Amino acid sequence: MKEPITPHAIRKLILEQSHRARVGHIGSALSIADIIAVLFGEALHLPGIQDPQRDRFVLSKGHAALALYAALHLKGIINRAHIQSHCTDGTLLGVHAEHQVPGIEFSTGSLGHGLAYGAGIALAARMSGAPFRAFVLLSDAECNEGSVWESIMFAAHHKLSNLIAIVDNNGQQAFGKTKDILDLSPIGDKWRAFGWDLREVDGHSLPELRRAFKEIDTKSGKPHVIVANTVSGKGVSFMEGKVEWHYLPLTDELYASAMKEIESAK
Amino acid sequence: MRKAFIKTLIEIARSDPRVMLMTADLGFMVLEDFQRAYPERFFNVGVAEANMIGLATGLASCGYLPFTYSIATFATLRPYEQIRNGPVLHHLPVRIVGTGGGFEYGHAGPTHAALEDLAITRIQPGLTVIAPADHLQAATAIRATYDLPGPIYYRIGKNEDYTVPGLEGRFSLGRLNLVREGKDVLILSIGSITAEAFAAVESLSADAIAATMGVVSSIRPAPFDDLCELLPKFRLAVTVEEHYTEGGLGSLVAEVAAGCGSGCRVLRLGARTLCTPKLGSMSYMRDASGLSRDRIAASVREALQDIG
Incomplete structure (x- = not known):
């Protein structure tokens, strides 16, 4: 079943499924709901999940897989029964993104792997003269991983302008605030200093996200990074910016309250 | 290579x-x-x-x-x-x-x-x-x-010109290649160190110890069938590898020897420790780990004596 891929619909599915399955990572998934909505709603060229000319999307922050499952469901790639199987025994839809799921290109969950894979895709497209692009969504704390910077250097040196990284800059990581744990700010300047074309946007503003993706010039001679400033748990006030919602599952009471807030914000 | x-x-x-x-x-x-x-x-x-x-x-x-x-x-x-x-x-x-x-x-x-x-x-x-x-x-x-x-x-490997006598460039995935046949002991080696293992086999042969020698180059898929056929024919198999004795060829052969109920004893020759304070040439380091031709041959003789 195809439905409009709206942030609202994605957030509802994230809450519904995480509540049913009693699993966490809700804050991380809500953080990227708007980015995912714009990507799967319009920015990605996806004529078919096996089409060789499709844009490749890699969710490098694999722990936010629920947002991706939601988009794949709304796009009609995975059905209702499929998404209902999330985190049940024998499912393909686990906590982290897994390539056995239709529409998921690359298994993630261990941070720091997605950008190199995306750079390889971008290089393959260029070598074969194909028009497809590679989009990689990373978390800000994922940039703690040294391997990310290896890929950043390679992509700039080889002018992979068909590679687009999006950094979900929610300022939060597993133990607290990124500024307290390993401060990366100003993160956009760091990418730019390494030779990337930088755009900084409000990661919850659809017009800003749309404009940023539209402006991507695959002939620019530079890889592109969109630093999306976000709030973890966005849309559910008691979760926003709270580290515990990296882990906690929803009780029935909190689920009802979160859904009410999401519905009223529609 | x-x-x-x-x-x-x-x-x-x-x-x-x-x-x-x-x-x-x-x-x-x-x-x-x-x-x-x-x-x-x-x-x-x-x-x-x-x-x-x-x-x-x-x-x-x-x-x-x-x-x-x-x-x-x-x-x-x-x-x-x-x-x-x-x-x-x-x-x-x-x-x-x-x-x-x-x-x-x-x-x-x-x-x-x-x-x-x-x-x-x-x-x-x-x-x-x-x-x-x-x-x-x-x-x-x-x-x-x-x-x-x-x-x-x-x-x-880094060795460029050496060739294992009798191997003649043979390779099959999941198989081992025999380069010498004898009844007294089975010697199995992998990689560049095969040069030393083969020289050891020749020196044993001068002492009237006849070895069967197999070159294992496909360690995964492993030559299960070949090993299961060979191992029960011998009382002693000796593995030679430039690698820790844990986890590599020696472990593989021990797993198969036990798994197929061969009754064959397995002596694993290889590097035992990296914590030596002394460095040296490849030959020196191999010898220090018991992987020179003389030390391989000596280990085989000793093991054959042990099992009587």
Whole structure:
């Protein structure tokens, strides 16, 4: 079943499924709901999940897989029964993104792997003269991983302008605030200093996200990074910016309250 | 073997446009011919092995056959998680080439001595692991396997001209190759150290000890059937590898010997420790680990006496 891929619909599915399955990572998934909505709603060229000319999307922050499952469901790639199987025994839809799921290109969950894979895709497209692009969504704390910077250097040196990284800059990581744990700010300047074309946007503003993706010039001679400033748990006030919602599952009471807030914000 | 590797790769690349070569800034005076022949398919990614495996995984997912090249330690240990979560998990045709297994980098010391690469690669599901014994076998093995669907690790030795007598470049995936037959003891070796093992077999033969010698170059898929057939015929099998005695060929043979109820004793010769404060040439380091021809022969004689 195809439905409009709206942030609202994605957030509802994230809450519904995480509540049913009693699993966490809700804050991380809500953080990227708007980015995912714009990507799967319009920015990605996806004529078919096996089409060789499709844009490749890699969710490098694999722990936010629920947002991706939601988009794949709304796009009609995975059905209702499929998404209902999330985190049940024998499912393909686990906590982290897994390539056995239709529409998921690359298994993630261990941070720091997605950008190199995306750079390889971008290089393959260029070598074969194909028009497809590679989009990689990373978390800000994922940039703690040294391997990310290896890929950043390679992509700039080889002018992979068909590679687009999006950094979900929610300022939060597993133990607290990124500024307290390993401060990366100003993160956009760091990418730019390494030779990337930088755009900084409000990661919850659809017009800003749309404009940023539209402006991507695959002939620019530079890889592109969109630093999306976000709030973890966005849309559910008691979760926003709270580290515990990296882990906690929803009780029935909190689920009802979160859904009410999401519905009223529609 | 490195020259045989690059010569073979250049030949394959001529007819197969999917073949690419990437290096993490190693292979000076080895890889240049490929770079000259196919500049658009050659990438020096810089000193960044983790990124190299990630790139190769992405390229392989789009139909390319990327060969990644570095010294065996850096080729496998540094990007191990990338290998596991990339080409292994996604079953993609990335080819990891590690040069100079064991003590082949001599004085370069412990950071350059790959003594666990076979152990960590052979436990990964679907990862083919090949360690040729000489340059002729390296060429055959690469030709025979380069376009298999899943990932491959090749351990390519530094010895260039030596050939194992009787091997004649034979290679079959999942099989071992016999180069000598005798009734007293079974000797199995892998990789460059086969030169020493073969010399030991000849010296034993001068003492009227007749050995059967098998060269195992396909350690995964392992030559289960060949081993199950051979092992029950002997009271003693001796494995020779330039690798820790845990996890590599010795472990494989012990697993099979026990698993098929052969009753054969297995003596594992190999590196026992890296914590030696003394460095030396390849020959010195091999001898210090009991892997010179004389020490291999002595170990075999002693073990045969022990079992009576």
